[in-house]
Amino acid sequence: MQRYFACLMLCMTLARYAHAQHTVQGRVINAYTKEALVGATVQSQPSALATSTDQAGRFTLSASQPQETLAVSYLGYFSQQLPVQGQPLVVALVPAASQINQVVVSASREAQSRTEAPVAISSISAQVLHDTKATTLDQVLNKVSGVYMVNLGNEQHTMAIRQPIGYKSLFLYLEDGIPIRASGDFNHNALIEINQAALKNIEVIRGPASSLYGSEAIGGAVNFITLAPSPVLSAKVQLEASNQGYRRTDFSVSNTLGKVGVYAGGYYAAQRDGLISHSDFDKLAFTLRTDYQISDRSKLTTSATWVDYTTDQTGGLDSTRFFKKEYSSPHTFTYRQVEALRIRSTLAHSWDAQNQTQATLFFRQNAIGQNPFYAIANVSGNPRKAKGEINEDAFTSYGIIAQHRKQVSFLNASLIAGISADYSPATYTARFLDIDRSEDGTYTGYTAKDSLLTHYAVDLLNTAVYTQAEISPVERLKLVAALRYDRLDYAFDNYLPPSSFTGAPDKTDGYHQFSPKLGLTYDFGKSNGLYANYSVGFAPPQITELYRGVQAPTLQPSDYRSYELGGWWSFWQQKAYLDLSVYQMDGTNEIISVRLADGTYLNQNAGRTRHRGLEFTWQASLVEALTLRVGGTYARHWFRHFVERGQDYSGHEMATAPRYIGNTEITYKPLFLPGLRLSAEWQRVGRYYMDPANSETYQGYHLFHARMGYAFHGVEAWVNVINLTHELYATTVDKFAYGKSYRQGVPRTFTVGLGYQFTAKGKQL
Incomplete structure (x- = not known):
């Protein structure tokens, strides 16, 4: 009897204890991307219990009494307090655009606070991408101080980051930390191959990043970070159209079931009957990504992106046509066609709190076919004839990047070590064209000849090892030292007899480089700090620069040494901040493209160059509904030593190098009408010289843009006006x-859009 009574009392006690436990469960996600936020802090009231979200954004809190509210916070996001109503909870945090202390991954391939990275790095958040509704990437990238992405039409582009506007491979474009194209195989225009609809955010490193990413990361590295699967079922579709003949449809669906999450999304865009004749284009981009949470310590991420792109290709306008607004193109048949496939699979494993490893296998298949306008040259003595070419550049890549990070308690140190290998066999074929020309200079048609201008193959192998050490000898001070060794080998096989047209004879070339970096950050507290760094970047000659034709002199690798000092300062109770950097970068053997009298280009080493500038961003939210951002750069780029065809340009400023580039934007989101957003943007590009002789200048331009959008219960409508004042530029x-040659800027363009986003509220934990 006593035994029975004891069991009964034990059961009653356990039942009472179980009844007294009140559990709150939920997930924390990004309000715009619907991705899980890992490591968000969740605190309940009145018990004051706290926990952090796991790899899937989940949290669980148990208390002996009912909980009334939850306080949820995450670095770089607005904190949120909400009542405990319904189970489980889905908490959507909004990125805080006015906070400087964002989480970035591009500075070390690992997630870290921006204030711990001794580089000039900016993050274009999911909120900015969402609010801007950009039809081309320049509309968001040009919001970053020191960046000028030049819109050449139909998502074609060139870039200027701590460099003049140019077409050289001085900027490294990455997708989730992997170069979009093979290094050494001409990455200009690589952003054609980005799936804009699948972007979570964009990070821009200004200045050399070769100590981590290798060659071509000279003026900067731009890392496009893709969306991860959402922890709950979500789907989106949106339609856009402009008065300039642009149409676009975005679509996506995402969900997580158990340990597997899936994201699928992309867009189709088309241009018809635009301002300039013969400027149509079509693009289909699609991304499929799966995340498999193998365990609490291991995660496998696999993604594939396919891009199919075709555009008519038009060149610049001469002075007469530009100022008279005669936008008929003299090129009636030129085109560019791109087919690109990228697949990557990343395994990340945490051995313990001090050791983490990640390894990525990647594959690329890329083909770029062209009838390029810039290869057309008039035939001397016959005004009705010209010559040109059809060419195709193709490569296939097989690569691996592996990295290990180890934390050491001594001096709060950490060590990163990694290896990289990229084998990319490439082919290039160019066929001669006989082109007909009308009396007014229009190229009306062509005949493809049997003769091959160029036909070769190159085996390209890029191998590298790198390491980066961080220590904190005293509180608030962090020192960073990094070193990377790159080896780039070319094995060139010319299928034709070598000549000034067909290319170089069979040969092998090898380039190697040590790229060091030294940096420090000091945190004064309250979001105030400074950083300094010294870094080296390099760029070997590209395949086409080395082997296509032998009229160019032997090219040497370009080498750049950068010195940089900057900091960040917060004001008015962290409602405003200033991000500032000053730099000097000295280039040796910089490769310059020189346009010849017949319209073709010749590559030359420029001797020595110097690039010096100041970049700043000031952003404030003095009242909750109003945000102001002012950003810009003042820089000079000049030749310290450069001789071109007997003409000495030493001391001259480099061509197409604006001294001032600025971008200012004010955004209003009224509290009395949640979901409404209004913004106005001013973009300024200053004067620059048109040629290295500094004989004439272009005065630059001012542009004004306006945007308005309204979202309600998943439905969103917006109107964007680009070039509000219809400026000719x-x-x-x-x-x-x-x-x-003038590249026509976008005229006043109205884009209207309508979208719907569905997010499940169910119990999908």
Whole structure:
């Protein structure tokens, strides 16, 4: 009897204890991307119990009494307090655009606070991408101080980050930390291959990043970070159209079931009957990504992106056509066609709190076919004839990047070590064209000849090892030292007899480089700090620069040494901040593209160059509904030593190098009408010289943009106006022997859009 009574009392006690436990469960996600936020802090009231979200954004809190509210916070996001109503909870945090202390991953390939990275790095958040509704990437990238992405039409582009506007491979474009194209195989225009609809955010490193990413990361590295699967079922579709003949449809669906999450999304865009004749294009981009949470310590992420792109290709306008607004193109048949496939699979494993490893296997298959306008040259003595070419550049890549990070308690140190290998066999074929020309200079048609201008193959192998050490010898001070060794080998096989047209004879070339970096950050507290760094970047000659034709002199690798000092300061109770950097970068053997009298280009080493500038961003939210951002750069780029065809340009400023680039934006989100957003943006590109002789300048331009959007219960509508004042401007102007070439800027353009986003509220834990 006593035994029975004891069991009964024990059961009653356990039942009472179980009844007294009140459990709150939920997930924390990004309000815009619907991704899980890992490591968010969740605190309940009145018990004051706290926990952090796991790899899937989940949290669980148990208390002996009912909980009334939850306080949820995450670095770089607005904190949120909400009542405990319904189970489980889905908490959507909004990114805080006015906070400087964002989480970045591009500075070390690991997640860290921006204030711990001794580099000039900016993050374009999911909120900015969402609010801007950009039809081209320049509309968001040009919000970053020190960045000028030049819109050449139909998502074609060139770039200027701590460099003049140019077409050289001085900027490294990454997708989730992996180069979009093979290094050494001409990555200009690589952003054609980005799936804009699948972007979570964009990080921009200004200045050399070769100590981590290798060659071509000279002026900067731009890392496009893709969306991860959402922890709950979500789907989106949106439609856009403009008065300039642009149409676009975005679509996506995402969900997580158990340990597996899936994201699928992309867009189709088309241009018809635009301002300039013969400027149509079509693009289909699609991304499929799966995340498999193998365990609490291991995660496998696999993604594939496919891009199919075709565009008519138009060149610049001469002075007469530009200023008279005669936008008929002299090129009626030129085109560019791109087919690109990228697949990557990353395994990340945490051995313990001090050791983490990640390894990525990647595959690329890329083909770029062209009938390029810039290869057309008039035939001397026959005004009705010209010559050109059809070419195709293709490569296939097989690569691996592996990295291990170890934390050491001594001096709060950490060590990163990694290896990289990229084998990319490539082919290039160019066929001669006989082109007909009308009396007014229009290229009306062509005949493809049997003769091959160029036909070769190159086996490209890029191998590298790198390491980065961080220590904190005293509180608030962090020192960073990094070193990378790259080896780039070319094995060139010319299928044709070598000549000035067919290319170089069979040969092998090898380039190697040590790229060091030294940096420090000091945190004064209250979001105030400074950083300094010294870094080295390099760029070997590209395949086409080395082997296509033998009229160019032997090219040497370009080498750059950068010195940089900057900091961040917070004001008015962290409602405003200033991000500032000053730099000097000295280049040796910089490869310059020189336009010849017949319209073709010649590559030359420039001797020595110097680039010096100041970049700043000031952002404030003095009242909750109003945000102001002012950003810009003042820089000079000049030749310290450069001789071109007997002409000494030493001391001259480099061509197409604006001294001032600025971007200012004010955004209003009224509290009395949640979901409404209004913004106005001013973009300024200053004057620059058109040629290295500094004989004539282009005065630059001012542009004004306006955006309005309203979202309600998942439905969103918006209107964007680009170039509100309908200013006549050129995105870039070049001067050469027989005239000037103006690339027409976007006229006043109205884009209207309508979208719907569905997010499940169910119990999908």
